[in-house]
Amino acid sequence: MRRGIFLDRDGTVCEEVGFLDRPERLRLLPGAAGAIRRINGSGFLAILVTNQSGVARGLFDAAALDRVHERLAEALGAEGAHLDAIYVCPHHPTEGAPPYRADCDCRKPRPGLLARAAREHGLDLPSSYMIGDKAIDIETARNAGAAGILVLTGYGRQQRESLAAGTEQPVFVAEDLPRAVEWILERG
Secondary structure (H helix, E strand, O other), rough: EEEEEEOOOOOOOOOOOOOOOOHOOOOEOOOOHHHHHHHHHHOOOEEEEOOOOOOOOOOOHHHHHHHHHHHHHHHHHHHOOOEEEEEEEEEEOOOOOOOOOOOOOOOOOOOOOHHHHHHOOOEEEHHOOOEEEOOHHHHHHHHOOOOOEEEEEOOHHHHHHHHHHHOOOEEEOOOOHHHHHHHHHHHO
């Protein structure tokens, strides 16, 4: 089976700007494209998994989200990197209207996005990683049977304190995505 490195989008790969509703607001974090390029050459799959409740809340539609992800692909491609897949949860359990107002299994920290990616790409979740800047990313990893890594970009520094007080612990805390990827690849 194959292995994946699951990446949260906002605060991990891209700058955290609140609801990223327009492509022109997308900015890659320093070193993110290089880190993903390293994943691309490593045998791991680089898979983006992101909650985007702005769709459910009516702040932007699915087409706008697609344009943001097209811009992300362009920005990464310009630096020789690519994502192998993007999985999105557009739902919110209490906001918006059906079909987007839903108590789904894909909204992180539930493992639905990772489980779907594993089925579709033949991934072994216990030998895969989830990198993100929030406690829910670490919890998602645990719920899916993967290893969670916290990056200190985005909300990471704030989240580190709450993680330290709780039972959810990342397997590693990295300054940023490049350092997280380096740590994974050093372990083979």
